[in-house]
Amino acid sequence: MKKVAFFLAFLAAGIPAAHLLAAGSTSARVQVVDERGLPVRDAVVEITPAAGTKSPSGFAWRAAMAQKDLQFTPGTLIVAKGSTVAFPNLDKVRHSIYSFSKIAKFEIDLYGRDQTRTQRFAIAGTAALGCNIHDAMRGYVRVVETPYAAKTNANGIVDLSDVPSGKATITIWHPRLRAPANETNFDASVTADFSRKYTVKLR
8 A cells, every 4th residue: 555655656747657657667578680790699688787786596488308209309598597497308318517627627427318317406596408419419508696587589689577677787698709708798877778788799
């Protein structure tokens, strides 16, 4: 009731509702393109408000990366810091997953079809994954501390909802991005119906 009374009081004072929304949260659209202007698919976009935010407990998608047709599926998985990721084997052959990345060093012994192994990711950053048996397999687990994160679609676009208005850092990560740790940061001021296009350099 207090929130409703506060809102009505501002309307009575002649302050537009749009201004109230801008002071709270808004939708945000980010598009990522390369130097030729072509959309970059499966880039991870993270918005971190300067005022801080609670760490996410999880996302709408499952914290799982399968092995199917000798590939990691999805090739890049976003998870919240502290998540335990499932690695189901959907292939007829056995796999042995490993990572030598700074945020997660581990090795999972061989396991077969329809079996699943798990690994916890307690540190934010990127873990590059491989398979001891199939050298061509590459996968990435992006561990984030903000709930405002998603991958770009075929048009290079990410739509995020309920993003707090105000100053923020926008981080873009992609395995082929030409930058330290394959990521780049942009300062932004998130306002109502925020929409930005960012150009990145790819290898």
